[in-house]
Structures are given as C-alpha cells and as structure tokens.
Amino acid sequence: MISIEYYLLLSAFMFCAGVVGVLVRRNAIVVFMCIELMLNAVNLTLITFSAYFGDPRGQVLVFFVMVVAAAEAAVGLAIVIALFRNKLTVNIDEINILKW
Amino acid sequence: MDPYLLSILTNILLALVPLVFVLVYALVTIYVEMKMAAHIQNRLAYMRTGWHGVLQPIADMLKLLQKEDTIPTDANRGLFILAPYLVFTGTYAAFAVIPFSSAYIGSNIDLGVLYLLGVSSLVVAGILMGGWAANSKWTLYGGVRSAAQIMSYEIPSAFVILSVVMVTGSMNFNVISKFQEGGVQNWLILGGAFPLAKKLALIPFMFVMFLIYYISSMAETNRNPFDLPEAESELVQGYNTEYSGMKFAMFYLAEYANLFIVSAVVTFLFFGGWTSPFGATASGPWWDSFWFVSKCMVFVVLNIWLRWTLPRFRVDQLMYMSWKVLTPFAMACVLAIGLILVW
Amino acid sequence: MNIELIDIIFYFLAIVVIASASVVVFSRNILYSAFSLLFTFVGVAGLYVLLTADFLAITQLVVYVGGILVLILFGVMLTNNVFNVDIKTGSIKTLPALVLTAVMAGVLCGIFFFTQWTVRPSEVVPTSTAPAIGMALMTGYILPFEVASVVLLVAMIGAAMIARRDTGKQN
Numbered sequence: 001m002i003s004i005e006y007y008l009l010l011s012a013f014m015f016c017a018g019v020v021g022v023l024v025r026r027n028a029i030v031v032f033m034c035i036e037l038m039l040n041a042v043n044l045t046l047i048t049f050s051a052y053f054g055d056p057r058g059q060v061l062v063f064f065v066m067v068v069a070a071a072e073a074a075v076g077l078a079i080v081i082a083l084f085r086n087k088l089t090v091n092i093d094e095i096n097i098l099k100w
Numbered sequence: 101m102d103p104y105l106l107s108i109l110t111n112i113l114l115a116l117v118p119l120v121f122v123l124v125y126a127l128v129t130i131y132v133e134m135k136m137a138a139h140i141q142n143r144l145a146y147m148r149t150g151w152h153g154v155l156q157p158i159a160d161m162l163k164l165l166q167k168e169d170t171i172p173t174d175a176n177r178g179l180f181i182l183a184p185y186l187v188f189t190g191t192y193a194a195f196a197v198i199p200f201s202s203a204y205i206g207s208n209i210d211l212g213v214l215y216l217l218g219v220s221s222l223v224v225a226g227i228l229m230g231g232w233a234a235n236s237k238w239t240l241y242g243g244v245r246s247a248a249q250i251m252s253y254e255i256p257s258a259f260v261i262l263s264v265v266m267v268t269g270s271m272n273f274n275v276i277s278k279f280q281e282g283g284v285q286n287w288l289i290l291g292g293a294f295p296l297a298k299k300l301a302l303i304p305f306m307f308v309m310f311l312i313y314y315i316s317s318m319a320e321t322n323r324n325p326f327d328l329p330e331a332e333s334e335l336v337q338g339y340n341t342e343y344s345g346m347k348f349a350m351f352y353l354a355e356y357a358n359l360f361i362v363s364a365v366v367t368f369l370f371f372g373g374w375t376s377p378f379g380a381t382a383s384g385p386w387w388d389s390f391w392f393v394s395k396c397m398v399f400v401v402l403n404i405w406l407r408w409t410l411p412r413f414r415v416d417q418l419m420y421m422s423w424k425v426l427t428p429f430a431m432a433c434v435l436a437i438g439l440i441l442v443w
Numbered sequence: 444m445n446i447e448l449i450d451i452i453f454y455f456l457a458i459v460v461i462a463s464a465s466v467v468v469f470s471r472n473i474l475y476s477a478f479s480l481l482f483t484f485v486g487v488a489g490l491y492v493l494l495t496a497d498f499l500a501i502t503q504l505v506v507y508v509g510g511i512l513v514l515i516l517f518g519v520m521l522t523n524n525v526f527n528v529d530i531k532t533g534s535i536k537t538l539p540a541l542v543l544t545a546v547m548a549g550v551l552c553g554i555f556f557f558t559q560w561t562v563r564p565s566e567v568v569p570t571s572t573a574p575a576i577g578m579a580l581m582t583g584y585i586l587p588f589e590v591a592s593v594v595l596l597v598a599m600i601g602a603a604m605i606a607r608r609d610t611g612k613q614n
Contacts, residue, residue, distance in 0.1 A: 013461060016547060029518050036480065054563055056575040059496055060579045075602050244517070247516070
C-alpha cells in the first residue's frame with residue numbers, strides 16, 4: 001500500500017501550485033481555477049486521512065467543501081462576467097475602482 | 101500463465117464486449133435511420149448496395165476510414181486531436197455500468213446511475229474543446245450551444261433518475277432491474293411491484309416522469325427537434341464541422357452510442373431493464389440480453405421517428421422548455437412520488 | 444502482485460495531476476489552463492477511487508467536471524476574444540509570490556514528515572461509502588446539510604441576479 005506521505009505530498013504540491021497561481025496570475029478566471037485547485041488539494045488531504053484512519057467523517061466534510069466550491073464558482077463567475085461587462089477586462093490589476 | 105495477469109487480460113477482453121456491440125449496433129441503426137427517414141419523407145433511400153441497400157452503412161464506413169484526416173491550418177492541433185477521443189471516452193465509459201443481461205455487467209458498482217451522470221459530463225468538456233480548437237465560428241457556436249443544452253437538460257433528467265432511485269432504493273442498474281421482475285405489470289411505468297392502491301397512485305407520476313426523461317434524453321443526444329447544436333441551415337454541422345475521416349467517425353459513433361445509452365436508461369428506469377415482460381417464462385441470461393436490446397431498440401427507433409417528424413425548436417424555446425416546464429414538473433413529481441412512498 | 448498494480452496506478456495518476464496542475468498555473472493560454480484543469484479533476488477523482496471513496500469520486504466528476512469546469516469554460520469564452528486562438532495572459536509580482544510559496548511548501552512538508560501518523564485503516568474494505576455518508580448526513584450532520592442546501596439556493600439566485608443584463612433600468 002502507498003504510504004500516507006505520498007498522498008499528502010501530492011496534495012501539498014497541488015495546494016502550493018494553487019497559491020502560486022492565485023498570487024501571480026493576472027486573469028481573474030485563472031485565479032479562480034487556482035482556487036479550485038487549492039480546494040481540491042484540501043479535499044484530497046481530507047479523503048486521505050479518512051481512508052487511512054478508517055473514519056468516514058472526513059468524507060462528509062469533503063461533501064460540504066464541494067457544496068461551497070459549487071456555490072463559489074457560480075457566484076464568482078457571475079461577478080467576473082458582470083465586471084467584464086462594465087470594464088471590458090478581467091485582469092485583476094486593472095480592476096481598481098474600489099481603490100482610493 | 102500467471103493467474104493474476106490472466107485475470108487482467110480477461111477483464112480487458114470483457115471491457116471490449118460493448119465496443120463490438122456498439123459498432124454492430126451503429127451500423128444497424130444508421131441503416132434503419134436512413135431508411136426510416138426516407139420512407140417518412142416518401143423516398144426510397146439507397147437501393148443499389150445489396151438488397152434494399154443493406155450494405156450501404158459498411159460502404160459508408162469504409163469511405164469514412166479512407167478519407168484524408170484534415171486538420172485546419174489555424175486550428176489548435178493538440179486540443180483538436182484530443183477532443184473526439186474525450187467525447188468517445190465519456191460515452192463509452194457509461195457502458196461500464198450498463199448490464200446487458202443479468203449475467204454481464206462491466207462493473208457492478210452500487211453507484212451506477214450516478215456514475216452515468218458523472219461520465220457524461222466528460223462529453224460536454226470534449227464538445228467544448230472540439231468546438232473551440234477548430235477555430236471556426238460554426239464549431240464554436242455549435243459547441244457552446246451543445247454544452248448549454250446538455251447542461252440544462254441534465255437537471256430534469258437528474259430529477260427523474262432521483263425519483264426512480266427513491267422508488268427502488270438503489271443506484272445499481274441490476275437492482276433497479278430486479279425490482280421490476282415478474283412481468284409487464286411490475287414495470288415502473290405501471291407503478292412497480294407495489295400493492296394496487298399505491299400502484300394506481302404512482303402510475304400518473306411515473307408516466308409524467310417518463311415523458312420528462314424521454315424529452316430531456318432527446319435533447320441530451322443533440323438530435324432533432326433539439327438539434328440546434330448542429331442546425332444545418334445555421335451552423336453547417338455544429339461542433340464537428342471541421343472534422344473528417346476517423347475523428348468525424350468517432351463523433352458519429354459517440355452520437356449513436358449516446359442514443360443507445362439514453363434508451364438503455366429509459367429501459368432500466370421505466371420498462372424493466374433486462375427482465376422479461378412475461379414473468380418467469382423466457383428469462384435467463386441470453387433471454388435477458390435479448391429483451392434488453394430489443395427494448396432499447398424500440399426507444400432508438402422512436403427517437404429516429406420523432407427526429408424525422410418534428411421541426412426544430414428555437415434556442416429560447418429550448419431553454420424555456422428545460423427551465424420553466426420540465427424542471428418544475430420534475431420537482432413536483434419527485435415531491436409527489438416521495439409522499440406516495442411514505443404513505 | 445496485486446499491490447504493485449495499485450502502485451502503478453497511483454504513480455500514473457500522480458503524474459497526471461502534477462503535470463496538469465502545473466499547466467493550469469503556468470500556461471499563458473487561459474483555455475489550456477481550463478482544459479488541463481479537466482485532467483486535474485479527473486486525476487483527483489481517480490485518486491479518490493484508490494482511497495476507496497467511490498461516492499466522492501463520482502461526485503467529483505459530477506460537480507467539478509460537469510459543473511464548475513463547464514462554468515469556467517463558459518466564463519473564459521464569454522470574457523475573451525475567443526476567435527483568436529491564442530488567449531494570453533501575463534503574470535505579476537512573480538518573485539515575492541514564489542518565495543512565499545516556497546516557505547509555505549517547506550512548512551507543509553515539514554509537518555507531513557515530522558508527524559508520526561498513527562495509521563489504522565479499517566479491516567473491512569466497504570463495498571461503497573455512500574451508505575455511511577448518507578447516514579452521517581441524515582443524522583449527525585443534518586443541520587450543515589440543510590444549511591448547505593440553502594447556501595446553494597442563495598448562490599443560484601445570486602448568480603442569476605448578478606450575471607443578468609440589467610434591462611429594466613435602461614428601457
């Protein structure tokens with residue numbers, strides 16, 4: 001059986017890749033995808049623990065993470081599209097109308 | 101030979117059984133479709149290749165395989181090549197959970213119905229990928245329309261599946277099928293194997309659910325009257341306009357395989373799956389597959405008949421139908437069926 | 444022999460996930476990012492299957508591939524000039540971000556390697572995790588479950604409100 005550290009390392013990689021993307025990329029939709037990547041990494045960790053500790057409660061939590069991810073995707077992309085309609089760009093460094 | 105390796109090999113061979121079936125079925129269905137379309141339109145269709153043109157699908161297939169496999173210059177090569185494989189994978193993966201008889205099922209998992217909903221979403225991604233990668237207006241519009249349509253109609257069909265799962269208490273197609281064993285009167289369209297009062301209460305809702313599922317399944321297979329994604333008069337051929345040769349054949353095969361899958365789901369949800377309509381007579385593994393395939397073919401033929409009879413919807417009518425008609429009715433029926441079950 | 448095959452599948456899925464996640468983050472073409480996100484999601488679903496979480500693997504396919512990914516693809520196609528094949532986007536402030544992430548990765552790996560994990564996998568491998576999850580959702584987690592359904596409803600209405608064109612005011 002694969003040792004638990006392998007799964008954890010994989011999810012750590014996914015999480016860090018997601019963090020880099022959120023910090024570095026300019027396009028709001030790519031930032032969005034990277035957030036999904038981070039959520040997936042967390043889900044993978046939860047399911048790993050759930051499988052290796054023989055406890056199904058971790059999987060219930062993953063279910064709720066997915067609910068939140070779906071809600072976030074719907075509202076977030078609606079906001080991105082509304083922004084694009086007003087500013088004709090989705091680059092986050094050009095969307096600065098809330099800046100004083 | 102190592103028994104472990106042998107078991108892997110047997111599994112691979114068993115996994116190829118539906119592929120052989122799909123190829124044969126596609127040839128037959130293409131012939132039936134062309135002939136039915138012709139007769140509905142008062143023509144003869146092809147008559148010269150073999151008796152009444154029965155060899156024509158084979159000739160068509162050979163022609164398609166010989167064709168030059170063109171890739172447009174401005175297309176995105178990688179995604180353009182990947183898309184048909186993704187679409188066919190998503191369609192073929194669904195066959196894993198469809199039991200062709202009580203004795204043959206690719207993977208007897210408990211969550212078969214949910215799995216079927218899940219893998220069909222790969223098809224949506226593949227269609228969008230192909231539509232965008234070809235770098236043409238028609239394919240892009242076709243792809244986006246198709247994705248929107250499949251997504252919209254998945255909601256009412258998911259409600260219908262939910263109601264059947266509520267009635268049978270399982271998401272395994274084999275169990276759903278066994279639930280309806282014992283003849284026509286136990287099929288879910290006729291209320292399932294319940295006491296008479298409950299049965300009579302269930303029948304109208306089950307009938308509405310069947311109609312909802314059948315309409316949404318027609319939309320999900322992108323066929324007329326819902327063939328807006330490939331509306332010939334507007335979009336040439338939709339998302340697969342730029343494809344030719346083998347890749348086009350894969351889209352074509354996926355379309356027919358998808359048609360079979362939705363017919364199979366209708367059969368399992370409402371018409372007893374692989375069970376015999378005469379109770380214990382004429383049942384057994386081979387009879388089961390006979391009943392299953394013939395029931396599916398009835399719905400395939402019904403679909404073809406409707407396709408060549410009805411005119412096409414407009415885009416707004418299509419969305420209106422899904423979101424304002426089918427979804428509310430499906431939700432109401434789920435509620436009613438739930439109440440009848442606890443009653 | 445049996446265990447080796449599972450190992451091979453794990454390494455294969457891990458490579459798919461790592462490669463596609465890297466493309467998501469570092470590709471300059473937004474649609475490449477979106478489509479490789481598809482492979483990340485499918486790879487993660489495969490890992491869930493390896494971890495005997497079949498229900499969540501399929502839910503991952505339905506929710507992420509069927510829902511979120513298609514939403515993202517629509518988002519990309521609605522907010523960019525898609526007829527031009529190369530949809531490019533740049534990066535900002537790369538160096539500080541990389542330093543920050545390296546620190547975080549170090550901390551995470553440290554935690555993972557220096558913790559003594561007391562692994563006790565369940566003796567009986569369940570045929571399906573769906574009954575256990577269903578029982579948990581309907582008993583101990585019924586309140587979060589109901590709240591989640593309200594969250595989804597509100598999100599749906601909110602998304603429709605935000606994204607629709609404001610026709611009432613203009614006319």
